[in-house]
Each structure stands twice: as structure tokens, then as C-alpha cells.
Amino acid sequence: MKKKKILALATCALMAAGSLGSCGGGDKKGGGEGHMYGAALASNPQSLDPQFANDPSSATVIKNMYSGLMMKDKNGSIVCCNASDYDVSSDGCVYTFNLREDNFWFFDENDDDIIDEEECFPVTADDYVFAFRRLLDPKMHSPFSRYFMCLKNSKRIAEGSYRADSLGVEALDSYTIQFTLDYPCAEFLGLLTSPAAFPCNEEFFNSTKGRYGLDDRSVMSNGPFYVRQWFYDPYGSNNILYMRRNDKNLHEGYEVLPTFVSFSVLDSEAEVKQAFKDDETECFSTMKVGGYNPKKYNITGQKAMTLGMIFNPEDRLYSNAALRKAVALAVDREALDEELDSDLKAAYGIIPPAVDIAGRSYRELASDKQFDVYDPQQAAELVEQAKAELKVSSIDSVKIIVDSGTVDSRYLHILSQSWQDSLGIYIGIEDLTSKEFRQRIESGDYSIALYPVKGDFNSGLAVLDKFTEVGCLKNAAGGVDSSEAVMKCSTVNELVNGYASAEREILQQFGFVPLFYKTSYLVAKDDNEDILYDPFTGSVDYRIAKNYS
Template identity: 30%
Template sequence: MLKRITAALLCLTILFSFSGCGKNEPKNANKKFNYYLASEPKTLDPQIASDSAAAVAVEALFEGLVRLGADNRPYPGVAEKWVGSENDTVFTFTLRSSAKWSDKEKTPVTANDFVYAFRRALSPQTGSPTCSRMFCIQNAREVNAGTVPADQLGVTAPDAHTLVVRLNYSYPDFPAITAAPVFMPCNQKFFESTSGRYGLEIKYLIGNGPFEIDGKYGWSHGQYLSLVRSDTYAGKQKPLPSNLKFTVQNEDNAITDPVDALKSGTVDAIAVSGSQAAAAQAQGGTITSFEDTTWGLCFNTQSELMKSKNIRRAFIQAFDRAKVLQHLPKNMSAANDIIPPSTTLLGKPYRSLANGGSYFLKQDKNAAALLAAGLNELSLSELKSVTVICPDDANVKLMLNEMIASWNVQFHNYFNMEPLPEDQLASRIQSGDYQVALCPVQPAGDGPLSVLSLFKSSEKNNPAKWKDPAFDAMLDSAEKNGGADSAAIFANAEKYLNEQGVFYPLYYEKHYYACAKGVTGVVFHPYGAGVDFIQAGKE
């Protein structure tokens, strides 16, 4: 009898424990989510990952000191708390003791994993394309240049769960930028065991994030990346989804109608155009948007003709801006500056700190004289044919027609327009196969430096192929100066870029992201910096 009573009590205990779990778990949890990646991630190594596809995958597989919410503000990641001191030039992060890696041993994540990751990201041998975000850290720039040893970097680990970061200047919002992939931890022992193949295959990767790759067949290159909720993750927020399926878009599975893909369940979230955003919202979806891209006239400063500042300025100042902007593409707004209006510096609006804007070159009735001066400098007797490449958009073509009409009248010549699909437009600009282009400038992150550094001499993807030591020196000075005082230096660099006639701002583009009806909690980051699914739910 005693055995029967004990067994009955045990059954009731188990029954009620399961019932309790069900009550505590949200109804929209444990769902599968589908998301398309525009391309195959080049690597899943956070310290060198720079493409947008990798940013999405890395955010699911890894976790930095903090995570960013829908308001772009930080909340606890591996660090359960942090405090700034010495006028926010020193930050002390306390790591949660439950943080673990996804290896078989479930190795604890320690402060030394962050010290090693930061040093490795800044090492000249690593060649990280994103490590400039770390230059606010004491001696980071010098470590990256190879002039100071890595152990002099302003990052230390007093114990396994304490990380201290010393900065070059006061930066109250420093914790927020540590959510970026380049700041994520790296286990030195595992990294060294991969012999240079870290992040390239499943067996050469361990993470510490809310999700992990689903078994040995979870990553099929060029096809998909299949993730499941990690059983080693013990962060502040339990991951809601049970599975994430990142399909790599290719010719066989390309989505031609994003709105229909949302409705059919092919995807649960996707990037859409401005016009498609309205349709997605009409069928019950939710929309997130960011005005983070500036379109304008960009001049190839290495071409025979456009290497002349006077000629570039002549083309810019010959047309009537007001008439051109009458033909703005749909869902776009006029751009007065190269740096988008939403840009912040040290957590504050950049434009207010810079005390100015609208630096674009104004119309000049003497534009023809500028052209003549430029031709004379180049020892050219006449203006050769000029072609402007641009997106194949009806409104853009109307804008360019207005410009060309003005050029025809003032320069007494004939000018060509070559509309292209956006992928071909991007390829031509990257290769330098153009004279003038109407093209986008989209930074990889927030801040004036992210925009302006695209035009540095050392930038491989510099759209204007511009090399100007004076401009480079301005940006270097702003970086070294740091703090709010750097706003004035950035403003001067922005003015200089306009005055040199390198890039002329015309309009801002918003990027739109849609979630299907019933989908909640998906967080999109601006500047193509990734998508967070940790709290994604589905009714």
C-alpha cells in the first residue's frame, strides 16, 4: 500500500510540474521561423564577419556583453550588469556565471574570452574589416597599427567574471556598441585548434548565443543554415523560437514577391520596398523602417575627366536643384547632407552637435567657367562625352533628364544616361567602370565616421576612388580627439567632401522590413547590422 501511495504522489508531482511549465510558457513560443539571406555568409567568425548575411547568423549563434532591444538600447547579454566610472572612460562589466560555450564540455564563457577576442580583432594579422569600431578603446588604434603590443590594450580581466574596458575619451553609450559582432567573445583554445579555419565549417565553430547549428547537416553552403535553440544558453531572456531556418537565396529559390512570401509563410520576416511595405501592413503585418542611406551624384575621381575638382563642381552647380528634386523617387525624401539626419554621435544627434548642415554645393551661374578652367588644367581643348550610370527607375531618369538639359544648355555638349539594375550599378561602381553615377552611400553602422570613412583613401570600397591626404587627416584627428568635440571636426570633413565635388546628396532612402501577421518580437537593426530573433514569437 505504501508503494502505491508513493507512486501515486510521484505521478501527481510530475503531472503538476508539466502543467506549471505550460502555464509559464508564452503561447507564441516554440515556433519555427523562416528568414532568407541575400547571400551565403562569407564567414561566421565574429571578428572578421562584415557582410549583412553573416551579421544575422552571428547574432543568433553568439552573444556579446549586451544585446540591443527594439529601441536600439542595450540590455544584459553575457554581462548581467555594468557600470561606467571616471567620467564614463572606464566600464566594468560583470559577467553571468551561467554563460557557456556550445562545445561538448559546455565550457564556461569567461572575461578572458572577451580579452582574447578584442586583442585578436585588433591584431594586424587578423585584418578585421570592422575593428575600427574599437578604436575608442585605449591603445586600440596603436595595437591595430602594430606599434603597441596587444597586452597594452585597455581591456583587462581581474577575474573570470569581471571585464574592465578603458577608453580614450568619455563615451557614455559605449556598452551599446559592444553588441556588434566584432566585440563578441572568442575561446582561444578552440580557435587555435581550428588552424585558421575558424567559422568556415560546422566543426570549426562554437558559439555562446541563444541558438546553435542543428547537427552536422545544419549548414549546407549556398543553400541554408538551420539553427535550433541552444541547451547551453542561460541568458536573461529565454529564446522563444525552437528553430530558425536561414535560407540562402539563389536562382532556384529567389523570392520575387516578398508580400506573397509573407502571406504564404515562405518567410516570417523579410526586407521590402516602400511600396511593398504598405501592402504587407494591409494584410496584417508589421513594418520597421530606417532612413540610413543617402543617394547622390558620385564622381569617379580616377577617371580622365572627373579627376578635376573644377569639372566635378561645374557638373554639380550647373543644374537647378529644385527642378531636379521635383522628381524624387517614391518613398524618398530630399537630402541636404551626405550624413543621414538620424545619425548620432556618443548617443546624441550628430547634426545638433555639429551645429550646422546643408553643406551641398549651391547652383552657380558661372558653372561653364569652372568647366573651362578644369579642361584647361587637364590640357583638353574640348569636353569629351560623359555618361551617367543610374538605377533603372522612372523618377531617377526624370531627375537626370533635368540635369542633362541644364548641362546641354551651359556646356554645349551631349550627355548620356545608362540605367542599370542595382546589382550591376553596384558592380560598376566597385570596379571603377564609370565617370558619374547616381548611387547610394550606406554606412555599416551609426555615427558620422561610418559615413565619411567610406571616402578615405584606404577604403577598398570607396565609391569615388578618391585619395586625399587632407581629408584622411581630418578623420584621423576626429577619431583621436573623440568625445563631443569631434563633431566640429567631422562637420569640417563633411564640408570639405562637398566642396571638393566628390559626392552630391540628392535624397535619403528608407529601408523597410516586414513581419508576417501574428509574428512579434523580431528586432531589426539599422545600417544592415542584422536581425535578432531571440524574442520572436508567432501566434
Template identity: 30%
Template sequence: MMKKTLAILLALILLLSACGSGDGSGQIIRYDIPAGVSNLDPQFAVDATARMIISNTFEGLFRQLPSGEVVPCLAKSYETSPDGLTYTFYLREDAKWSKIKGVWEEDTPVTAHDFVFAIRRLFDATASSPYASDFLCIKNASAVLSGALKATALGVSAPEDYTLQIQLDTPNRLLPELLASTSAMPCNEEFFLSTKARYGMDLKSLLFNGPFYIKSWGETDYITLRQNTNYSSQDPVIAGGVNFYINREGAKSSSSSAQEGDAWADTPTRFLQGKVDASKIDYENLSQITDQGGDYDAFDDTVWVIVFNGEMEYLANEEVRKALTYSVDRSLFSGYVPGNMMTAQVLVPPAVSAMGGNYRQYAGLISPVIYSPEIAKRYLVSAMEDLGISQLPFNDLLVCDENNLPLLAGFVQQNWQRYLSLYTGLTVLPREEVLERVALGEFQAALIPLSASYASPSSVLSYFKTGSVLNQFSYSNEEVDRLLEKTASSDGQTAFEIYKQAEDAVLLDGAAIPLFFETTYYAMAPQVSGVEFSPFLPGVYFKYAKKSD
């Protein structure tokens, strides 16, 4: 009996030592999120917070580091055919799906079949994923998406349980980056079918294979993640879990949220009061954070641009857009741009890297479009003659109520009035409302933020690719499409040059007017380390996070 007791105690000690080393590991990291999430289906979730949670609870073939480097996760190795059209991935054999009490108790391995099923889900002809356009390089993808071919014709297969093969129609050197995205996470077909179309909608309809599982979601003012005991990796999970507090400034605390640390207060105050361990932070609060010994990361990862609704005939006119573009005098912004922003003439933010280099260092910061009221006037006169109108029916610009943007947009408004006799009103709304109206097509022009979801100029320029889920402006240019397709099979300086040609083509076409680059700040409390912040989606990774005493 004594031997049995000692064995149990020894096993318990080993278990505890694996979960934490007494140096702050195994603790719960507290983090604020701007709102709750309603969908955690990796193949369909588009919300940035949802994708962050997915990236911490699922694991794909690869993961993209904050530097832009893509590192293997479930793909222990891979090889590419000489023509660049066939990728063969060899998977680790120790990965398992999580257990859900009363629903899924088996130690089910994660296999190549789970990736085949997940990728096929992207191209369901009846309800395709918003990310399907990212993977159209896969053999027969367009035909499967249109319904002309069955899903089984897609160029993805599992010759063996732990061997995944992907065949392409055209070479695409960005395939590993795409396979690192949340949309390429595995999906177990048997479990998916058991959820009866509710996959990703609640806890009983989700399986996890990442470092954490979701313990609570939807019933409180917070979402909790805890270590996934079924997770296997060469490097252990350090954090015990994450508490995501849903931040709704000005709302009252419920009794449950108050017990968890006043989840309704504003994030900067909560961070400075020590109620959260890490957070996305406003520029105005940085000095207070550093004064208290906190640390932060900063990324020039966002560009603010004016975009136009191409569904409207006069804004689909290239010369109208050029008139609006050439008449913008950015020198008027001097002295009014907030400290977290800088005036921009080009589209791709400085944080974007590719192939081990920084794109902006290669391409520079100068636009091929110059400020010239005379050129702008000539374009407008020619456009109105072509359209057969005497006055352009352009009278509204949507602007987000933040970062001094209404004042700055007012200078653009004055340029259009002075040089083009366009009396454009400004509709100032919260960011969520502006983006929603753009998504619904209920706008003429809007000043909106664009960010890179992965480490490549393509991730920003794809906002202007025909058919892209990101392209909510109905903009189309065959030359831009051709150039972006060409970058997929190009390397090094050649790829950078083609990216620059594509960026210049978008700017010269007047598809967007870049105004500012914005810096995003993430802060960690003095006792916190190991939280990975990234300029690319999903943004924050908690596997290695820990707190000291």
C-alpha cells in the same frame, strides 16, 4: 519506480513549459535572405546577412536596440575612469558556450578572456580585421596593427575571469556602441586554435553563446537556427528558431528546398502567400501586405550618393569634384522619384540618432553646397589649368538598375554635359556588380547606397575617414579626420555641432554628391509578433518572435 516516472514526467513538463507557453512561442520563424553566406567569423564577416545571423547566434557585452539605445548583455555593469580612458566591465557569470556533438561537449563558460582574445584578433598584424579601424582608440592599437608591438601590448585585459578592462589612448564615448557590434563578439581561444584556421567557415568551426545556434548551413537552400540550450539570460528566448530561405528569383527549386516551402520564389509573392513570416519588402508591395492584415516597420536609413575614385589624379582634384557637385540641379528629379525615396542634399539619413536625439532634426536638411552652374564652370576651368589638360577624361558613371535610378542619374548626366561639356556615359548594372566594382577600384564615379551600421552620424561619415574599411574611394581630408576624432570625446549638442562641421566639410570638398534618401521596409505576417527590425546592422533580431494560431 512510480516516483521515478512521475519525476521524469514533471521534469519534462517543466522543460516544455520553459520552451513555449502554448501562445505561439517556441515556433519556427521563416525569413528570406537574398543569398547564402560563406563566412560567419564575427571578427571578419562583412556581409550584412552574415552579420544578422551572427547577431542572433552570438551575444556580446552590449546590444543596440532599434531606437539606438545600447543595453547590457554579458556586461551586467561597467564603470569609467574620471579621465574617460579606462573602462572596466563586470560580466555575468552564467553565460556558456554551445555544445557541438563530437567536437565540443563541455559546459565552457564565456569569460572576459574570450573578449580579450576576440579584440586582439582584430589587430593581427599579418591579417587584420576589416573592423580594426573602428577600435583604434584602444591603447597601443595602431602600434599593434602595424606590427611594432605584440598583441599582448594592446590595452585590453582580464584582471579576473569575469572582469574585462579596456584602456584607451583617447576618450571615446561611442565605445559601448562599438562593443555592441558583431566584430566585438567573444571568441574562445582554445576552440579557435582547434579549428586550424577554419574558424567561421563551417558548422564544426563555430561555437555560439547567443539565443540560437546554427543547426544547418551550407548543404541546403536554407540556413536553420534553433534555440541554444546552453544560453542563459534574464529574459527567455521565445522563438524556437529561424529558417532562413535563400532567395534566388527565377531559379528552379531543388527537391530539398521545395519541401521547405519553395525557397526559390520571389520574396514578395512568398510573403503574400504565407510562405514566410517576416521579410524585407519592396515599397510596391506595401499596400498588398496591409490589405492582408500584415504590419511593417519603415526606416529612412539609406542615402544614395555619387562617389569618385580618388586613385585617379583628376578625380582626386578637389576643384574637379566641386565642379561636378555644384552643377547638379536636383529640382529636375521632381515627379520621377519613387515613393520610397526623397531628394537629399546631405549625407546622414534621418533614421540616424545619437545620444537620445535625432541628428537630422538638429542639423537640418540643407547642404552648404548650392546649385550654381557658374561656380561649377569656374572650378572646372581652374582645375584643368592646374592639371595641364584641355579635356577632362571623365566619361562613365556606374548606376544600379533599381528604383528608377538610371533615369534620375540621366538628369545629372545632362547637367554635366550642359554646364561642363562632359559627355558622361551611364553603365547600368545590378547593385551587387556596382558595389563589387567600387570595392575593386574599377570605376570613375558611381551612384551607391550608404547605410548606418550603428546609431551615430559617425557610422555614415566614416565612409569618408582616411583609412576606414568603409572608405573605398581613396578620399582623404585631414580636417574631416580631425573632426571625427573630436566627436568621440564630445557629448550632446557639442557633438552634433562637430558632426555637422564634418558633414559640411565632406560636402564642400565634393567628396560625395547626395541625391536621395531611401526608406527600408520590413514586414511581419498578421500572426507574427516580436521580430525586432532595426535601421542599423544587424537589422533583424528574432529572440522574442512568436506566432499565434
């Protein structure tokens, strides 16, 4: 079997080389299309099942393999994709979508890279119905089901008291699908752009006999590319995932410019960076961009992560509410912001600037300055109160643990000095590897940690959800859960106000103290344009990518 796979790999490489020669790669005078993108994944995809997978490698392949009713364009606006149009009822509870009739499933049954008529068939409303029933089925254990609790009967289905076929998702005919919600939800269209809302064909799913999404013969594409070959040997090399353009799904308004995307499946982000240096991949995503000259590379970045202090609830000192609040009130973010480089921005709120609503940054719609609590005088008074409550004459020094793979901790020294000057408290910094950081958090071996918060997709709901799902953040939020209230916001204005209210409620617990908004980057060779990076899912989208080499 392995010999057959490696032979197929050599065949693919020859085919790709031949295609590149005929396409010519394009130049600035052309459109930049027809390229084979050399790419790399930092790990083997866990699954190519959109209703289940949530690791960055899986997300990248899924993004290039499937498409849904709606999508976000490169400007962040929500637009129709496989839906030709849609209608919303006057009460905001019923969404009716008319499907395009030129979106097709393709499965290359005979492995000849030719799209034969018998190998493709239309994506219908039933495929979306089946996908959503899977998504909400409690036996599925989808990590995304909680985001769709606005759908009629979804809670009862998740609890196991209702059957999946009672879900408020119905095929009115082959090309018309209707969603019925329990209440109006301004986030619903945005949710439909996420991979969890991609279609799934029931007949093909059943034919995989429990292996759906786990190998190259148990996946079927309805998007820009299809998986031609997926080979991974954890003890070997030459691991690849090779995709070709799905020419059946080219139509007006939905271009697919590259002809191939060839992924090397590697074992770490460090190996991906090395592959980039060795010219084996044309882009990579990273949390740190030092050493890459923006004059030589196309570097794009979005502030999609919030870094904030969390406190161990079992800590002898920082379990004290007055002490936590004192540390929070002593942070002068305005002064801090003047010292930061472009990688970081002082954070007053929880939801980072990259989260958008209706194509605009949420932080533009709701300034986080409304959460500014800087008050050094009250902070000093609270320290004295904490000493009395703790029955101590001074506050012993502690260290903030920091994941050095995520952020450069040097700016924390500014805060450390200010706490010492204004409060008489010494809080040092301990840099750890990502693995060490996770282990210390899980074991509870810390007093304070600089903890990263990022949503599973581009939504304030996904960010806030971390404070109900992640143990240390749940403690930090003091049990506050605003998810349902936010979901019930029926207009954009209500949604903006709902998010701000939810942020305020969490921040008032003083268990999470936001300090920085952190940039995530995509670094690409300078002859590339429009490679789209989603810093929330970690996916890299090559659909409209152009190369002028």
C-alpha cells in the same frame, strides 16, 4: 556524409513540426512566442566568426547566435546585455564592466538537443580579452580592427611592434573586464554593440584547428540561439542552417521568444523573394519594395544609405574641379525633395538619417541643411571657367551610371533637365545591373557614377571610413581622413560636431555630391511583429520576434 546530413534534416523537420503542434503558434490573445520561423539567406554564410565575417548572411546568423557586453534595443538606445553594469573613469579613458554570471556558452557535444551541464559553461572576462586580442592581431586581418584604434596600444599591435597581450583589455577577475583607451572616445559604447566585440572562448577556438566559424561543429553559442545544423552543397539543393533556442541564456530582461529559426540557404536575393511569395519564409530584406501592399504586409524601412555622384579622376572633362563644383552647386535639393516618394529623400550630407547617436538620429542632431550649396549663378560662372581651363567651347554630354538593383533612376531625370536648363550641360542616365555597375567602377569605365555609401554598422564613423577604404571614394574625398579626429571626441556634443566637421571637409572637395538618402526595407507577413532588421549589417534579428498565425 551527405546522406547523413539529409537524414538529419528530415529529423529536424519532424522535431520542428512536433514542437509547433505543442506550442500552438499563439494568437493575438497570447504572447506570440514559441514559433518556428521559416527564414532564408541569399547566400551561404562566409563565416560565423564575429571578428571576421561581414556579409549579410553571416551577419544574420551571428546576430542570432552570439551576444556581447552591450546591445542596442529596438529603439536604438545602448543598454547592457551581458554586462550587468559598468563604470567610466573621470578622464573617460577607463571602462570597467561587471559581467552577468548567467550568460553561458553552449556546444551540443552529443547532438541530442538537450542542454547538459557538461556542455555549457559561463562566459567570463577572459573570453572578451581573447576576442579583442584576436580582433587587433595583424595576422587576423579583421575588417573591423580599424574601428577599435582607441584602445591602448592598438596601433602598435596593428603595426606588429607590440604583442597582442599588451592591448588595453584586461580581465580583473572572472566577471570583471577593464578597457583602457588612449584617449576618451564617445563612440566606444556604441562600438561594443557591434558583432566584432562579441566574446570568443580561447580553448574552443584552438580546438577547431583553424576551422573556427566554418561549419556547425566549429561554432559555439552564447546568445539566443545555437546552430543545430548547417548543410551546404554548392551543387545541390536542400541547403539549410537550422537554429534552436538556447534556453540556458534566458533570463530577466533578455527574452528569446521563438523556439526555432530554420534558414533555407539560397543563391540570390531573387530566390529569397520567390521563397517569400511561396510562403517558405516569413520576411525578407530588400532595397526596393514596389508591389508589396503595406495593408497586407508589415513593411519597415530606414534610410541607411547615401547615394551621391562621384567623378572619374581620369575623365577628360570631369577631372576638372570647376566643372565638378558647377554640377554640385546647380542641384536644387529643396525642389528635388518635393518630387521624391517615401523611398528617397534629398541628401545634403554624407551620413544618412538611420545612423543614431545616443538613441537619436544623427541627422536630427545635426541638420544636413547646413551643407546646402545651391547657387545656380555661381554654377554657371564655373562652367565658363571650366571651358576656359579645358580649352573647349562646349561640354560634351556624358552619362551617370546607376545600379538599377539599388535605386530607381527616374528621379535623376529631374536633375538632368535642370543641368541642361541652367548650365547647358547634358548629363544622361545609364542603368546597369549590380554586377555591371561594379565592373564599370572597378575598370574605371565611367565619367560619373551614382555611388552608394553605407557603413558596416550603425555608426557615422563606419560611414566616413568608406572615404578612406574604398578606392573611388578615397579619390572623391581628396585624401581627407577625419577618422582619428572623430574617434577623439569625448562627449556626444563633440561627436556630433566632429561628424559635421568631417562631412563638411569631404564635401568641400566636390568629389562626392550627395543626392539621395535611400531606404532599406524589411517586408514581413502581417502576423509577425518585432522582427528587427539592421540595414547596415544586413542582419535580421529574431530574438524578440512574435508570430500570431
